[in-house]
Amino acid sequence: MKKILTLMLAVLVAGAVFAGGGQESGDDGTQELVINSYMSDQAPKEAFEALVADFEEKNPGISVTVNTTAHEQFKTLLPNWLTSRQAPDVVTWFAGYRMQAFAERGLLEPIGSAFPNNAFAAQFPDAFQKASSYDGDIYFLPQSWYWWAVYYNTEVFDRLNLNPPKTWEEFLQVSETLKQNNIAPIAIGAKDTWTAGGWFDYLNSAINGMDFHVDLTAGKVSYTDPRVVETFQTFADLNQRGYIMDNATSYSWQEAATLLFNGEAGMYLMGQFIKDVAPEDVKSKIDFFTFPSFGRSGYAVDTPIDGYMVPKNATNKEAAMKFMAYLATPEAQALFTVPLGRLAANKNVPVPNEDAQKGLDMVLGAEGAMQFYDRDAPEEMAAKGMNAILDAMQNPGDISEILANLDRERERIYR
Template identity: 30%
Template sequence: MRAIYGLYPFCLTVFLAMLALPSKAETLTVGWLNDNVNERYLISDIEQEFAKIAPDITLNAVGVHTDKYKQQVLKWLKTGEGPDVLYWYGDERLLDLVRSGWVSDISDVWQAQRLTDAFRVSVSSQVSLNGRFYAIPVSHYPWSFFYNAELFDSMGLAEPSTWDEFLHLCQALKEKGITPIAIGYDAPWVLTSWFEFISLRLYGESFHHELLSGRVSYKDERVVQVFLLWKVLIDKGYFMDTGENMDWYDPMPYLYRGLAGVTLIGHFLSSRIPESAESKIRIFSFPELSPGQETIELAPLDVFFVRASSSKQKAARQFLSFMATHKAQSRFNLHAGGFSPLAGSEHFPNYFNDMGAKQLNTAESTSPYFDRVVPHEFAEPAMTLLRDFMKSADVGSTTEALEALRLEVYQLD
């Protein structure tokens, strides 16, 4: 396959010269995810492309499995050791590190490459604080339902566009002995997509933003309604009953083989679907809940930042300058299963990318993912409570616990 690159109007070589290229070879260590073959291809491609413009800098990739990466990054930052450049997540996940003094201010990179013209405000706001910039956005991607179209066709089922149609779909699958919803939530971050989509489809972006900002009680009747709708799916047995013991990718073979109907997951799944199953799998957006409600898609943002304690600030800026180009972001997203947030970017044309790009381009707005918006002190215990909810389906105790956590963490009341 061949990546398609858009034209990038800014001159990278001029900025590299401004940074005073190192006169001798040095090694720049970059930390990022590495738990599947696509990410290994990604790392190799980026190393090769960067070597063409910075032959005096050797990239040393330090790959960590997804489930351990967040904890490892925090250890590196607290000790002042580890990779010079780190793959990370936009919005509060990044800004919390900025406030702790662990992230370098790279406003000079943004100014030299005129990046405020290259990214939408909804993107640049997730990597900036008090008018200063701290990371390079490299990828964003929608969350949606992946489904087995071959199975749907054999049963005469159609993509649902409303919640009632979705419930009918799940019931039809269950009656045939097929698991309606494949899901693995041993790491419970996967579950927040259900909470967020129901909230967004019911009440829209403004309410959801207020909720995640800690300004709405989790005992509010609107939040209770979110859980009541989610509870219907649990009570009817539509979710995979072994999900709590599986990682997010473990149930996917059930989907590919027609043993499960749908899964709600990020677009990163598209790059991991086996070639033998690609023609079977299709995508649809989370269905409508309130007629006329604005269409908001979940679209997390991934970034790279420089560790403030790194002694290789110039080399790190060269790498981030490279990662701000169309060429680098095209290579990155070809394997990562996401989309470059740079204005004018193009994607490799296939069914999954075309559908994902359409979702992003036609949405009235996008929302960052739950654990990238709320404070870390709230996110971790809240996600554990959502995992407990999948077992108990107890709306009262879940909202009570979330409200107690909100009052403890946000201290707004």
Template identity: 25%
Template sequence: MLLTPNQRAAYHQVFKMFTDETGIRIKTVARVDKKYKESVYQWLTGDGYSPDILNWHTSKRLFYFASRKAILPINEMLKDPEFVGEFKHVLSNVIYEGDLYAVPTSYYHWGFLYKKSLVNAKGKVPQHWDEFIALCKQLKAEGVTPIGIGTKNLWPVAAWFDYINLRTNGLEFHQQLLNGKISFFDPRVRQVFSTWKQMIDSQFFLSNSDELRWDQVLPLLYRDKVAFNLIGNFATSKILETEVEQIGFMPFPKINDIPRYEEAPMDAFMVSAKTNRVKESILFLKFIAREDIQSLLNNGLGYLSPNIHSKSQGDRFLQQGAKLLKESQGVSQYFDRDTVPEFDVQAMPILVNFLHHPDIDTVTRQLEITRIKVFKPTN
């Protein structure tokens, strides 16, 4: 078993329960984060040793190994209607070409952190896009920058592209686009950038976002300098104790009348193709998929369980996130996990540049050139 150090305590409790139930002992292999990621590729695609079961990211990063037959399909779990029902909203992130390759274990939600004193004073929290835009215009007129964002490390900008696309075109389109199967010249993509451009032209975003890291936006929320920040739930652990009651959470507003999909980066367990303990590995995956085990594990980790029947005991942000994700029709994994690294590393600066120079022809042309270079599509 491969683990990062910060997961160890919560997992060891679960491992002991598995051993007590089955008599099967689990030997763990710990690595620091960077070494962990390097080791996964080495173990699964190299000639040497590999752990039987590995903890990894879902979607494109999982499919990389599935396409190389470096991990085993576990289709017998798809024959269990209870398993399918409990994980139906996330299965698209672990099924590759019709085969199941991993069991989802943990994920976390994205959405808006907002300053209550600025937003609640204007009425109800916006649920629809026109309500959100109207509130942003009102805040801007009163001298408040509506949206804080820090793009010094580039990646926070991708949440805006992801969510506008999910709310406009849906999950399947979003996944196909980031996998190079749809042209960035498609009119549906232009609509995404048109929606985004209207916000940029209205100067809703921080003008110096490229000078700030993601966590440097939080103090601006405290001081009423910005009203909203689109960010993952990991940011709530950084909120000052004296400020936490002044910060609210809301989902990304509805744009089109389509099913609601959310951004929720997810981890899962997969089985190495090198294992000679297939029966024991499958038994463990069935164990880790259980509602009671996922509830216990994720309450210890401070994450959310993808099992829709699990129970969260976290703070109000986690409780809101749990409700949000259980009610979603599916989840994306975030831009960098839903595409290949070669595309991500080239596309991210293009998206950041659009935030400051919102020319739709330029951004779609640059992304299309990158798509053709990276994916070499036939269409």
């Protein structure tokens, strides 16, 4: 029987290495599989619980223990778990650079053995295989992916006769109308600094193009480049116009979402998971549109991929590999993604609903896809970059100095 352990931060910090250490087998021969998960919001947590229960039913010789940690604390503690001699058997994480950084350090176990006869390739698109691999080996099991877009309150838009804007000029006009009607045009829970990363991705790629943004996150472009300056100034301009909600840095992303849900804010640039925290009677009133165009012919989208890894120091790798093989199946992927309206990584799982189809169509129409700023750039660089974005928002007169400091960090980090 699974055991769900929700850990308080104080306990986690005091015993950061404790949340791991699976046992190979109990006295009755039952194997214990220990999973550390960041799925602490109610909807994904319940979906994951159902997934674990189904796995246990199909594998009666394995007992699963899930240690659930709040998302931001999880990211802080994960390196400690991976370097522990008693690491958990499975951890939730992100595809692409964030996974590859751990694989490069030798902290992950390749999971290819769970997929004989090229079974992994039969389940996942080429792009997902690349995002799940490092140096020729597969280290990541992709489960779900989602899109970022500008979510908006349809009741507010209908009442003010507003249409979803397609261009930046139209976006500013909509924002001004919302402001004149005492509605915060843009919600952002900037207490969670990663919310600024979405704005940076979309503004930089919309203004300067996908190729430029890729080069920037790869460390090939200076943050003092005039094109980056324009990106920062454009975001700061939104705040100067009074379009960004008051006291944004005091709100978590979920708290800011409440303003959108109750009509105190009109728009929110956020991932599809915003629907996870929306009340049931509000979900149908929240829709989304593609990020406005700055006149370029194409557009880019943020499409993060979430999934699982097996630590190199996992105790029960045999059970972990069984879990990886199970997670890859269409049935397991649908069990998790359908209730959440996510897109399954497995290419054989149908789109769950009209909302997801609209998101998929938006992604398929894009000229390029980004994982997310804090997944496409080194972790330290992204952390400093997101802080710089918010600093520029609050102190637009200091943008030149902010970017000069940020570029010095770029030179140090990428060197």
